[in-house]
Amino acid sequence: MEEIAERYRRRAEAFEQKVAAVRPEQWGDQSPCEKWTARDVVDHIVGMHGYMLIPAGRSLDGATTVQEDPLAAFQAARAAVEAVLDDPALAKQESDTPAGRMTSEAHIDQVISDDLVLHGWDLARATGQDETMDPGDVERLWSSNSSIPPEVIEMYRTPDAFGPGIEVFGPEVVVPADAPLQDRLLGFIGRTP
Template sequence: MGEIAERYRRRAEAFERKVAAVRPDQWDNQSPCEKWTAKDVVDHIVMMHGVMLMPVARTLEPAGDSLTAFQEARAAVEDVLDDPVLALTETDTPSGRLTTEQHIDQVISDDLVLHGWDLARATGQDETMDPDDVELLWATASAVPPDVMEKLRTPGAFGEGIEVYGPEVPVPPDAPLQDRLLGMIGRQP
C-alpha cells in the first residue's frame, strides 16, 4: 500500500468513527459550514467521493443512512487506490493534470480531516485533528499563492454552489497550529 492510500485509509477511519458516533437527534445540528447541517457535511463527503471516482468510470449507488453511504463510498475509493492502473490513471482537474490517487489525496483525503472537524464541532465530539495532518495541511494551505487563495475563498469559483474556503478568521500568531489552520480556511476555532 502506498503512502497516499495509507493516509486516505487512516483519515477515512477517523471520519467514519465520527459519523458512527452521531446520535439520531444530532443530524440536523448546524455545522461550522454556514449552509450545512451535520448530515450535509457527510452528504458532501460522500458526493465528493463520487466525483473522484468519475474519471475512472466508477459510480456510487445511493445508500440509505449516512454511515452506510460513507462506508460504501470509502470502500469504492479504497478499491481504486488498491488498483495500480486506476490509481495512476491521469485526468484533468481544477489543479491541473493529476493521477487519480493524487486527486483523491488533494481533495477528499484532506476534506476528511477538515470536514471531520466540522462534524465533530456540530455534534459535540472531540475536535482534535491528528497533529501530522494539521502540519501537512498547514504547509499545503500556507503555500497557496494569494491569487489562488482568493479564488478558493470565492463562492462558485469552482462551480455553482461550491465554496472551498470561507473568509479568513483572525487567529493569534501564537495560537496552536490547528487553530491557525482553521482560521486560515475560514473556520472559527
C-alpha cells in the same frame, strides 16, 4: 502509492468513527459551515467521493443515500475509493482536474483525503465530539494550504468561483499568531476554532 492509500484509510477510518458516533437527533445540528447541517457535511463528503471516482470510470452505486443512512452511505463511498487506490492501473490513471493533470491517487490525496480531516472537524464541532485533528495532518495541511498563491486563495474564498454553490474557503478568521497550529489552520480556511 501505499503512502497515499494508507493516509486515506487512516483519515477515512477517523471520519467513519465520527459519523458512527452521531446520535440520530444530531443530524440536523448546525455545522461550522454556515449552510450545512451535520448530515450535509457527510453528504458533501460522500458526494466528493463520487467525483473522485469519475476519472477512474467508476461511480457510487447509490444503493444507500446519506438521507437514509449516513454511515452506510459513507462506508460504501469509502469502499469504492479504496478499490481505486488498491488497483495500480486505476490509481495511476491520469486525468485533467481543476488543479491540473494528475493521477487518480494524487487527486484523491489532495482533495477528498484532505477533506476528511477538515470536514471531520466540522462534524465533530457540530455534534460535540473531540475536535482534535491528527497533529501530522495539521502540519501537512498547514504547509500545503499556506503555500497556495494569494490569487488562488482569493478564488477559494469567492463563492461560486468553481461552480454554483461551491465555496472552498470562507473568509479568513484571524487568530493569534502564537495560537496552536490547528487553530491557525482552521482560521485560515474560514473556521472559528
